[in-house]
Amino acid sequence: MNASRQPHAVVIGSGFGGLAAAIRLGARGYRVTVLERLDRPGGRAYVHKQDGFSFDAGPTLVTAPFLFEELWTLCGRKMEDDVKLVPLDPFYRIVFDDGSHFDCSGDPARMRAEVARLSPGDVEGYEAFYRASEARYSFGFEVLGNQPFSNFTDMMKALPKLAALRSDRSVWKAACQHVKDERLRILLSFHPLFIGGNPLSVTSVYILISYLEREFGVHFAMGGTGALVQGLAKLIEGHGNRIRTNVTVDEITVSNGRATGVRLENGELIPADIVVSNADIGWTYSQLLRNTKRKRWTDRKVDALDYSMGVFVWYFGTNRRYDDLAHHTVLMGPRYEGLLKDIFKNKVLSEDFSLYLHRPTATDPSLAPEGCDTFYALSPVPHLDADVDWTEMAEPYRQAIEARLEERLMPGLSQSIVSSRVTHPLEFAERLLSWRGAAFGPEPLLTQSAWFRTHNKSEDVDGLYFVGAGTHPGAGMPGVLASAKILDQVLV
Ligand SMILES: Cc1cc2nc3c(=O)[nH]c(=O)nc-3n(C[C@H](O)[C@H](O)[C@H](O)COP(=O)(O)OP(=O)(O)OC[C@H]3O[C@@H](n4cnc5c(N)ncnc54)[C@H](O)[C@@H]3O)c2cc1C
Known part of the structure; x- marks a missing residue:
């Protein structure tokens, strides 16, 4: 089809939801422009490359691989030609505070x-x-x-x-x-x-x-989750479509109740027949539509939602390998219910924590220099409603995590660290424009799910659609890939 006659879709954000939406729109014959504020696609699945180590910033456990495969099939290609997914066995090890452990696998x-x-x-x-x-x-x-x-x-x-x-x-x-x-x-x-x-x-x-x-197993993408992002980006380019990085959408332009395109922070106007937002739902409604009258998702309603927790993640590389450690380990802290209440209800940063430890080099040693290991340790923490100054707290909190890992799982850790960086709710808010610095959008409560969650087709603006963690069905790679599938159903 003549490109100028193809309808134009603008997708704001290149998280998995945005990438999957762009592929599906491309397959329907849209000319698609993906706009991403970071310097690379992926969103929460961004990859930090540092000191010879490759750190997947967010998602690491690939479940429901068929949802990825569908996207390749839609483009007439085979996923295995671009990305190698390997099943993990065991899926992960849970280490309890009393020292006992449980290996989760797919074998009944x-x-x-x-x-x-x-x-x-x-x-x-x-x-x-x-x-x-x-x-x-x-x-x-x-x-x-x-x-x-x-x-x-x-x-x-x-x-x-x-x-x-x-x-x-x-x-x-x-x-x-x-x-x-x-x-x-x-x-x-x-x-x-x-x-x-x-x-x-x-x-x-x-x-x-x-x-x-x-x-369906728990899988890991060889080369890291970033390999999936690159694979999807290639599918988008295969349709002749573009991902523009380092551009931030400042406003969705609306005329007579219909989205007409977007305005970038630099003032550039990009007209579109439809706009799909993969940006944070709270941010989209209250900032990108700040000049648009809204009946359902008013600022007050967006603000009244319960938002998911934040995460503190310490990415680090060691100059030695910890071969006894599985690819995924969950190290439970001394409290479970109490800790959850502190994170979600009391909104206080507790001294104790539970950690998820990712060691991708257990499966793919190429993600670190030879003889070294790549890690991240994730601690669920309250979002920015908590009275925590992360500019002050980040380093002491990281040190506490280091001490606990050294004591429980990783002897000699403090002497082995050769690369280090952290992220926390404040960075989620500033870098990814996440409402309250929440890591997963609105919490998946029953009262915030399905019809109660922000719909995939905007209830307030015609020609505006949503994909990603904040809309139906919700967060996680399977959830956001499914949101793009639903976009296919609600597009008119
Ligand atoms: C630490 C961590 C670990 C996780 N682990 C797993 C896991 O193991 N398995 C799993 O299935 N899920 C996991 N998840 C959840 C999963 O990563 C997310 O739910 C999913 O990746 C979110 O995708 P999304 O489509 O909502 O987009 P996001 O990844 O949120 O991306 C949105 C993009 O929009 C961009 N953007 C925002 N505003 C603008 C704007 N105004 N202009 C231009 N661009 C904009 C942002 O920069 C970002 O790139 C994890 C999440 C985190 C944070």
Whole structure:
């Protein structure tokens, strides 16, 4: 088709949601321009290259790989020609505060044996939990997560099944209902933290993650998650479309209630037939549409949402390898419920913490200089509503993490560090324009999900659409890839 006759779509932001949307729009015949404020695409999946180490900034566990494969298929290509995904076994090791551990894998017999090793009386309960997880997957992931919730009638149709599945219960309650051992309760309930949710309050629909992991595996992209970003960027360019980096959208231009394009910070106007925002939902409505009258997503409503937690991440390289450490380790702290309350409700930065430790060089040694290891340690922390000055607190907090890792998992760590950088909620707010510095957009509470979440087709402005963590179905790579799939359904 003559390029000038193709409808033009502007996508604001190049997170996984924005990249997937650009591919789907390209496949529908749109001319697409992706606008990204950072110097490289990826958003939360940005890659920091430093001192010979390659640090994936955010997502590391690839679940539901079929959602990526679909994008390649849509472009008439095979994903394996561009990106090699390797299944991990075990998926991850959980180390509890009492020193015991649990290796999570996709092998039902090994999982049963692990449960029996910690608490023989809980094997049956664990099996029942897993069946409950499968039922939530079938409805939550395959049905709810694949359809738009543009009308309240869609929500009404889903309510009976949501009620039958006791979606009003939290993930924590669902775990407690099935197993008695405190460690197993933690193990079966901590997954919502992967998408910014408090296990004590997010809907038990999210226990579906256990089934998702076992059924489709936990994978790692060789070369790091950045390899997926590069692969998707290549698909966009394959359609003849562009990703413009180092450009920040200052405003979505609207005329007679319809989006007409965007204005960049430098004043440049880019007209468009449709605008798709992959930028933070709070930022899009209250900043990029600051001059547009809005009926549903007013500033007050955006402000009243409950936002997910923030994260503190310490990226570091060592001049030695820690071959005893798995690719993914979760090091639980002394408190679980108390810590979650501090993060999500009390909004205070506790002295104790739980850590997720990523060691990608366990699978792909090319991500560090020879004989070295690449790591990141992630600690869930409250978002910027907490009274924490991260410009002051970042270094002492990093030191506390270093001390704990050295004591529990990594002897000699302090002598081995040769590269270091941190990120925290303040950086999320300033660099990625995340509302309140939250790492995962609005929290995935039942009252902020499906129809209650910001719709994929704007309720306030025609020709404006949303993809990414803040819209339906929610955060996580599977969630944001699904949001782009739903965009395909709601485009008119
Ligand atoms: C530390 C961390 C670890 C995670 N681990 C996992 C994991 O292991 N597995 C998993 O599935 N998920 C994980 N997640 C969640 C997952 O990474 C995110 O939910 C997902 O990547 C978000 O994608 P998105 O499409 O919402 O876009 P984002 O990644 O949020 O990208 C949005 C982009 O928009 C750009 N932008 C914003 N405003 C503007 C503007 N005005 N103009 C131009 N550009 C703009 C930003 O710079 C950014 O690049 C993790 C998240 C974090 C933070």
